[in-house]
Amino acid sequence: MKNYISFEPSIQPEITNENDMYFLFDQNKMMIKKDKKYLDIIRYQDIVNMNIKIENVQYMGTLNGENCFSAGIKKIDSSIDDSQFMDLKSLMLILDENLFLAASKSYLLLNWEKSHKHCGVCGFPMKRKESLSERALICPKCGYTTWPRTSPAIIVAVTKGEKLLLAHNKNFSHGMYSVIAGFVELGETFEQCVKREVFEEVGIQIDNIKYFGSQPWPFPNSMMVGFTAEYSGGQIVEDGKEIVHADWFSKDEIPGMYRESKSIGSELIKWFIETH
């Protein structure tokens, strides 16, 4: 599993320049520059050249040494035609993993500020905390402070000898199968969550739970923590609510809709194929 290695998060840039990258969103779509045949991230000089008015600017850190900013579009000339707007799901298919993670971070930061305009305790308008060491919003009236949050979720590849457990969720497209996943509940450990989700969704017991890797996942705002585990007992009984069909598949039987993507779910299936 690849990690978030090229990105160095930070709050405040040391020096900014016209080449700084701007992960610029208009609602839920990011602006991408069409440069002849290449697609590229908007740079500060493009914002100036295209006379784009931006808002909610936040510094995110550096990617391979280049400054990355998050910002929303306040006003843009509608006649600009060497750019296009794409949602995160489409960006995931075309951007390199680190650029995609930076784009996700920008989207999540913008949504975090947008959804925390008022104090959750007293209702007063929130302000950015003036700090070089942390990113937070603070209520000037009562002092309530809030930080960008992520929701932990588990994803697990359960094996039984030479077979892998795959399930079809009612929200999946036709013929698509994946490994089991679900959100961590309050007060629960990852290991408890892995056991609970597998039991709730398909009715089997597992053991030998091992950490696999992790991936920030912006749909909607999760941290996917991946595991492998082994079957230890029970018969598959689909919950009928989320999981409509589940079964054991050998590596040659993995349903056709599986395709490699940048998701940790695909990485787990790839791991199974390579090791079984």
Ligand SMILES: [Zn+2]
């Ligand atoms: Zn308050």
